[in-house]
């Protein structure tokens with residue numbers, strides 16, 4: 001367990017122009033220059049990736065994208081390929097975020113294709129899963145998550161899954177101010193780890209990092225991180241401000 005380095009990632013969603021993103025990234029790099037025991041990533045909008053990479057390249061802050069398309073190149077208007085993301089300095093890519101599933105028609109099948117394309121091109125996927133409020137009320141949380149994981153990871157080999165980070169983001173806790181209780185989060189993370197264990201064995205299950213996402217703030221991160229199966233956070237709103245995000249990164 002000790003070998004899972006905490007991983008705090010910021011998903012900037014559709015916020016910030018390139019200039020604004022650069023400014024926030026610059027402030028963040030300065031505020032986290034003392035951090036060694038935590039991996040830090042930010043995922044700005046596509047239009048800001050190059051500008052932000054210039055700011056973070058010499059620092060420990062990693063760059064991620066919020067989406068990708070699975071083909072290498074071609075007539076796919078409006079899409080961005082894995083090698084294009086690598087080319088501008090991305091190490092990570094968020095895949096299957098609930099907002100993409102909800103508004104842009106992503107399914108477990110497209111998520112699976114995207115994960116495969118990412119690992120093939122050396123990008124580490126942050127694979128997002130999570131139940132809706134209806135699912136939870138109907139006591140379907142575990143069956144929904146099981147389906148998302150089985151379908152999302154279909155035909156992936158252990159070497160591929162070793163590159164992966166899982167983000168558990170209960171849809172009802174995203175941007176709502178409602179954080180799942182840390183006991184709820186632990187229960188789900190433990191379940192997700194057991195799914196990985198069944199499919200890929202104990203070693204991979206023990207090394208894969210599972211982030212929690214959904215209204216993570218400076219005042220709740222510490223309690224969440226104390227749970228044994230919580231290895232980090234995927235932060236939306238509270239990652240947009242360098243000072244606030246830096247407080248989350250300095251949770252220890």
Ligand SMILES: O=C(CO)COP(=O)(O)O
Nearest residue numbers: 011174175214215236237
């Ligand atoms: O969706 C999220 C991160 O990907 C969480 O967003 P909030 O932190 O704004 O709830």
